[in-house]
Amino acid sequence: MKIPLLLLACGLLYGCAQDEGATTEDTTLKVVTRNAPTTYYFNQDQRAVGPEHDLVMAFAKDQGRTVSFVVVDTVADVLQVLEEGKADLAAAGLSITDERKSRFLFSQHYRSIQQQVVCRRGEKKARDVAGLTQITLAVSTESAYEYTLKTLKKTHPKLQWQSRDADSEQLLREVWEKKIDCTVADSHIVAVNRRYMPELLVMFDLQTEDTLVWAMPREATGLKRAADRFFNSEAGDRALQLVEHRYYSYIDNFDFVDTRALVRRIKTRLPKYRQLFEDAGRKHEIPPTLLMAQAYQESHWNPKATSPTGVKGIMMLTRSTAKSLGVKNRLKPEQAIPAGAKYLAKMRSRFRKDIPEPDRTYLALAAYNLGRAHMHDAQTLARRLDKNPYRWADIEAVLPLMAEKKYYKNLKYGYARGIEPVLYVQRIRNYQNIIEQKLAEQ
Structure with a gap:
């Protein structure tokens, strides 16, 4: 959904520390951006997110400032707002041209x-x-x-x-x-x-x-220096890594056939089971679109799917897991979907509640795929390698190492094909993003 021209929205990722009646001349950074999935948008929780949004919020936090966003539709609008002095900085997927050099200052490039x-x-x-x-x-x-x-x-x-x-x-x-x-x-x-x-x-x-850069008025030399220092700092590196991981890392090599099939099945297969996913998601506080994506990864929404190893149904449950969840017939979606959601919620409950989302859910998905025991080993290995055992980006880097003898020989549960849960989570994130977009269009 397009956001109206010049809609003012306070940055929500880190929260707004400033009251509406407070003075904003010195402490608030006015940023113009555009409404798009690679810059700034509102997610399902009506929270402002996006690559440019997150970078700006990290920069503002580093500078001890709050942010007020001016959200427009096109690059031409962005440049006009900046040139008219209605914003301090433009973060909208911009690149440098000779014509723009005569009008603006630019930060160093970041992508x-x-x-x-x-x-x-x-x-x-x-x-x-x-x-x-x-x-x-x-x-x-x-x-x-x-x-x-x-x-x-x-x-x-x-x-x-x-x-x-x-x-x-x-x-x-x-x-x-x-x-x-x-x-x-x-x-x-x-x-x-x-x-x-x-x-x-x-x-x-x-x-x-x-390259992509931020733009500023030509007289904003101090702001340019601050932006350049940020992109060269540890805080800037960390912010760029988080943006890359959050918005782009799950977009694996494009598969035309697979993607076209998913888009088609969103129209033909998903409507039969959509209400079951939504009911199960609400009950267990899991985004329904994530359950949809997980089920698509498991079975392509085929309720009669069966693997050579004996897992069955739209959620591809093992016999023992289904039995533990009270499922009598794994081939019936009305039993399998609530059970799959319940099992994912169970996996999530085994990770600390103070782990921020979406990391906690990604860890739970990996445990759903690999087993909680091996995920315990992954967290142990992360600690040994001075990585954060509760941050998905770090666990994602550690998991493939569990197939190497020099690492798995010292782990409690030994060898694991750790690349599988990494790909599993990547694909689910990719599918979820596509499903959300197509359902929004509908």
């Missing part, structure tokens, strides 16, 4: 990307810059992509495009809906959106390397 030409599978395509003259191309007004196209037009005079007051996500959807042939978007935006629209096809890199 490398590529500008990619994206078309639709089975439709008209451009395989190189010359091919762009044969298709309908649209890009966001005042975007870095438009600047690149203007540069290329000097050597390809027939090059034409539509300059649109629309964000990258909207134009990618128009390509997917066959309204335009192709567009240009940053590689991380493409990676996120191809999971929702699997027919999107990356044709080539329009620009082989680009």
Whole structure:
């Protein structure tokens, strides 16, 4: 859902420490961003999140400041708000162009990307810059992509495009809906959106390397120095690692067939079981979409699924687990789904309650897959390696080591194929993200 132009929203990830009536001139950082999954959005709990949001909040915390966000729809809007002095800083997936250098200051870069030409599978395509003259191309007004196209037009005079007051996500959807042939978007935006629209096809890199930065008014030299120090600091490194892990690490190599099948099954299979997932999720305080994603990872929502090892049903329960949960028939979704949710909640209850979410749930998912005993070993190994045994990013790094003799020989329960729960959690996170997007569209 689009957030209205210039909606002011207080940063919610760390909470708002400032009263509405308090003075904000010196302590509040006014940040303009745009509403998109790679910048700033509201999650299912109506909490502001997103890569740019989290980086800004970490920066503000480091500076001892609170944050007020100005949320707009497009890059052109972002630059206008900043130029009009209505914000101190722009954090909106921006890159540097020569034209922007004359108007703004920029922080050092914090992420490398590529500008990619994206078309639709089975439709008209451009395989190189010359091919762009044969298709309908649209890009966001005042975007870095438009600047690149203007540069290329000097050597390809027939090059034409539509300059649109629309964000990258909207134009990618128009390509997917066959309204335009192709567009240009940053590689991380493409990676996120191809999971929702699997027919999107990356044709080539329009620009082989680009970077993301924050923008500031030209007189804000002190703020620039502070931002640069932050990105070079331990706090900045930690914030960037958390953003990478939280928003991008679960997006594994794109699988067109698997993603297209999931999108199709959200329409054809999920409606039969959606209420069961929602009821079970509410009962055990687990996001229903996470249960949906877990069940898809287990069985592709096939209630009669059976593995060679004897696990069965939509949640692929073992005979002993099903018996312990009171399930008489694993092939009946009305029994299997509540039981799967109950078992996941049981796994979660075996981890300390003060472990923050979503880490506690990811640890529980890994235990669901690998067993609590091996997860106990993983936490033991994490401590030995000076890692946090309650942080999923650290456990995710430790688990694969449990297949190496020099590590597992000193663990209580020995060898474990630790890469399996890592992939298990990654895929569930990916599926959950796609399911949430498609249900929101419906």
